[in-house]
Amino acid sequence: MRNDINEAHDAEEDISSSGSDESKKRKVVVPGEVIVSGEDYLPGEGAKRLGENIISIRFGLAEELGRVIKVIPIFGAFVPRRNNVIIGRVTDITFYGWLLDIDSASSAFLPIEESPRFVNKNEMEQFLAIGDVVSAKIWSVKSKGIDLTLKGKGLGKLEGGFIFRVIPSRVPRVIGREGSMINLIKDKTGCQITVGQNGWIWIKGDNVDAEIKARKAIEFVTDKVHIEGLTDKVEKWFEENK
Amino acid sequence: MAKEKESSFKRSDGRKLNEMRPMIAKVGIIPNADGSAMFTFGNTIAIAAVYGPRKLHPQHMQNPQKAVLRCNYDLLSFSVSDRKKPGPSRRSQEISKVTEWALSPALDLNSFPNTVVDVQIYILQADAGTRTAGINAASLALAHAGIPMRDLICSVAVGKLDKNLVVDLTKEEEDFEEGEGATDFAMAKIANSDEFTLMQLDGKIQPEVINEVTKLATEACKQIYEVQKKALKDVVESNGGKK
Structure with missing residues (x-):
């Protein structure tokens, strides 16, 4: 997964x-x-x-x-931290790696050495081209920029599906305690979902209806700021919106 | 002695000397911004939007120690009865700058080096006290954007009409010409402290009464603070400020 x-x-x-x-x-x-x-x-x-x-x-x-x-x-822009898993889009390819837009104040750089397999420097766009969407982990945050890595479980290029944004500070709610919320949404809709700490969420399902339902469920979660027992509420929401 | 004067002097809109115009504050009015707010004093309406912390261009303006605060204040062209020519003017540039200075003592921007926090303030309708309404709105918008700050900023103008000190002038009162004429004294204050972050005097005032002026402003700021606090709490209660 x-x-x-x-x-x-x-x-x-x-x-x-x-x-x-x-x-x-x-x-x-x-x-x-x-x-x-x-x-x-x-x-x-x-x-x-x-x-x-x-x-x-x-x-x-x-x-x-x-x-x-x-x-x-409960509001505000994304502030990157080490070990955050984020979703980004490739904006440029340099000689040493890729530049990614991750919706934060400083630019993010993915060095060629941090890709999970060997990439030929002359054929970098075959691994990641401009416009590709990846999930990556923040390796370090310095005042001049962010370094990313793709080495890790579940990281890599995201193909198909679509991405949308939520308020970054609500991401922990979408995931829920030990992933309870996101697993519930995955179970009910049968979609693959990846949640980035920067508030970008990637959804891919078998059909468009399931994808839209997953998105609506996630938006339902992010609209509720301080309601207790949200997992139960979402379960009820799924009952009502079959 | 002062009491006697109070009773004899009538304000044009019938308010008491220390009475403010009705205030409305709303948070989360601009879904695209990281933080936004509206603040009104009677007929004066100000909106503020905060973007950031985000990357600052041009690079030479970046500060490697903290984020830069950048304010922009302007009147919309329909906000006054004689159409205001759009674009920056000498007046709006000055107010942008003093707003920046009024807000920055409350902000803690050390954790966002090389970035900028943009604050846009626009006046939808002007009836005096636009800079104070703008500062109140901006303070709310900054809090809404999750920027670390040690307190909210409250701002109000105290005026002197002839010999009477009054709070929160309207345009009509600003044009008062009898006796000693009108004085407009705009002030901003850190809410839970006695520090003033803005003091701008337009007109004449005796040094002896300055103490009285700050006392009036402190009282008024307490009311503003309650309105601001309520607005912020309400946005959580309602829908959570949908993005």
């Missing part, structure tokens, strides 16, 4: 709450808002300490993980 990788490494970033446990309380916070006060807490990502209080520095959902408070943004 194509996207085993996405599912595994994103389970921890999961903001959906399929089978939510009581200790995780979420609330919407705006920048500068006091989330909790007291010396017992530690500011995590998206939060900082100001005197007695932990304040949010982003607009999003505040979450308590033990003593750590973090804020997960």
Whole structure:
């Protein structure tokens, strides 16, 4: 299967709450808002300490993980991180590799050495031509650019099907806890789906109807920002939209 | 003494001296942008869209330490009764620049080197206080775009009509000519702190009353902050700001 990788490494970033446990309380916070006060807490990502209080520095959902408070943004552009699996489109071929558009601030480069098999430098377009869509993993993020790799399970050129975009910060919801959400959608529609952390989603199914249904299911998920028990809701949605 | 004056002076639209025009704030109005918002003061309507962080061209403008904030403010040609010629003017360039300065102290752009955050502010309808409405909208749009910021920015103008200090002037009041005439004092403030990030004075004012002016602005900013906060929370409640 194509996207085993996405599912595994994103389970921890999961903001959906399929089978939510009581200790995780979420609330919407705006920048500068006091989330909790007291010396017992530690500011995590998206939060900082100001005197007695932990304040949010982003607009999003505040979450308590033990003593750590973090804020997960619900809108905004993709910020690349190491080990993210993304979907990109080839925009240029250079002597040393391919340049990819991955919808982020800096350009992404896929060196020829990082392709899974040997590629002749004179025949690079036979492996990846301009306009081809690939799923790749971010190998490093530097201030001047992003390096990608194709070495890994489930990575490589995506052929057929179509891609569309969702808000990048909603991707963890689409995947669900340990891939529960995306597996459900795959099961119900019988499509192959690859979800990139940059918000690009690739779908390929046996027929157009199944593909469109999968896309609608994913859009149904991304529209629900902070609803608990979303996997059950999607299951119900499939019942209603047979 | 001040109380007596308050009772004798009437504002043209019947508001109290420290009363603001009705405010409306909406977030997520432009689906294509990474963040967007609308803010209105009575008849003044401002919209703001945020794009980025994205790659900055030309490259020589890039800052390897942090993202660059780039604001663009303009009136739409139909926003005023005499058609405004489209394109940048001396006035709109100045306001773009002061808006940038008013917003940047609240932003934390260190995690996005070599990039730019673009903020576009357009005034759909102008009835004085356009730069303040624009800053309020831009602050909301930046928060909506998920840009790290330590607080929201609230902005309001305090004016002096003859000898009376009033909050949130209309165009009619700005043209007030009796007595000492009209003074327009636009201010922006970090919401949960006493730091001011914009102070622009147009007209004359006695140094002694500046304290009074900042107090009025602080009070008004509290109301603005509540409106902004509600707008941001509402967008999550409603549909989640469909892209």
